[in-house]
Amino acid sequence: MSVVTEGRATGGPDGSTGPLLSLRGISKHFGPVHALNDVDLDVPPGQITALVGDNGAGKSVLIKTIAGIWAPTSGTISWEGRPVEIRTPREADNLGIATVYQDLALCDNLDIVQNMFLGHEDLTHRLLDETRMELTARQTLTDLSVTTVQSVRQLVGSLSGGQRQSVAVARAVMRDARLVIMDEPTAALGVSQTAQVLDLIHTLGARGITVIVISHNLNDVFEVADRLAVLYLGRLVSSGSIDEYDRQRAVELITTGRSADDEPAGPATTDREG
């Protein structure tokens, strides 16, 4: 219903729980094209994982697999240790996985409240309960420290890029998302707008929400991420705590799939932090 509870933040750091989301041997083939090959990835709760890779590395294919847009050709997905099948966006939604796509999927002709509740409107006597929705939307935006929108009854079409991103994320958070996947949230944004969105991602992390963020921009990645996962031509070539990487190594991994610091590139290395 309403906003993120404090309790969730404790799930991650205390170490007692395993990864929130765990992928094992995920492959996705489109006919002869092997978009994903045997990807293993663990996403620990309460952390911000940056998924990086060059164009065509399979980032979007991977998140669409998690988001239920299509099923993987092979491999298993576990959610809180239990194997799950995510066949539709609705099933992802029910697990608590929310995806904020690059195009944001907002309706410009509806206002912020209407967009945040789209598909999940509060009803009273089978009629839209605008007052309750407006109060909840305002509270959620406030909790996320989104302060730049003047009115929650503004049409989304009149918002700036950063504000639109905020609305899309707030929608996910309001529906009790536990894992928010953001696809290139800062692409096409100016400097101050980018700063807004990065703040927002920090806020999500601070509230114990797990985040997977796709980005091309290593500045942004090193600013917000706790963990890094690098895809190269459909394979996960490296993943681990952000501390294990510097800019140089990340660039090498993204462009060549291997790094001079690394042992010869194995298909996947996970969870070195133990």
Place this chain on the structure above:
Amino acid sequence: MATDEEQGTAESARPLQTDIPGTASVEPDDDTPVTQPALPELSESLGEYIRVVAKRIRSGESGVLPVLGGLILLVIIFQVQDSVFLSAGNLVNLLVQGSVFVLLGMAEIWVLVLGEIDLSVGYVAGIGGTVMAILSTTHGLPWWVAILGAIASTAVIGAVWGTLVIRLRLPSFVVTLAGLLGMEGVLLYLVNANGTGGTIRITDPVLIDIANGNLSTVAGWIVMIVSVALVGGVIFFRDRHRRMSGLVAPPLVISVLKIVVIAAAGIALVLVCNTDRGALIPVQGVPYVVLVVLGVLGVWTFLLGRTRFGRYLYAIGNNAEAARRAGISLGWNKQWAFTLTGLTAGIAGVVYASRLGSISNNIDGGTLVLYAVASAVIGGASLFGGRGKMVYALLGGLVIATIYNGMGLLGLAASYQYMVTALVLVAAVTIDSLARRGRTTGD
């Protein structure tokens, strides 16, 4: 009616950072620039409220004001040209003439909001009238069976268009263009098979009275007072609820003012209609058809504005992919929109047949549908989807009826009527386009 529009602007909240306790920690220091001047807030005080509304209008959210202004302008022109125009008899005549345009325009709004179109509503309305005439006159069934049969059959026709558009993914333009041609054929077939000399007469007095009968003067007042009390109550308590929930609502003065305006309009309507307009025998009272139009307007506005279904139509019309990702069933909602278009066209057909007292095989359904689309667009609906309200069809339909009626009074030929209607249509779209340009470039 105008309240629906005002209320849209009134539902606004104050800036988020204020007045929510325990959130003072948000720091607006380094990187929280307000990037663009957002729409101004509505404020508590009356003067501020008016200023803010004026600013919104300038920034492009003019709502129904342009068409309302145009309507008043037309009325003034025609009254200056011919003083009969504003006589009670002519005004009531105008309302009855306009009812079919308004109903067809409301039928069109359902699909226009989706970004679709229905070119068949004119002949579908004709089918509705024909089915009613056949059931009543040919088969001698009671009037209510005839009406239900008419509306059910047109709803089914609308549902068929919807199914073709959704399941086969055909463009609605083509499906309903075929529908226009096909339904003209069906209409000819039905009328020729059941009528004499290309017409079916309507004999049932109740059916005739729909467009030709009047409420008694007392009943007119009672219905008006009950309706105004109902609408006024809804406005008053909704605004009060918003104020009490800590959301910004229009000041009490505005709530009261809205109710006063509605009451004044209601009183004016009943006064005009209750004036004796008969030549030989006294004729007075509110025509039943006015109640039909206002009833349909009320129910459809409610459905479009206060339910999930209505909300989803706007979402689909603007961004179908976003709606789909939000878990909204595109097929189900579109299906119902097309069905409601057919159903509303059926109501228009019932009124049309009632007004003429018969249904004939030379109905010009092609012109009717163009008037239907024009009504909706003149009122402010968008052909590209996502924008439109039922009240737009009312105002647009009244504009068309005013031109039709006023030019008829002046004895101008049909040629002029068409040309003037065309100019008004172009003017309406131009105003809308200019207003939107104003919105995107700021003020």
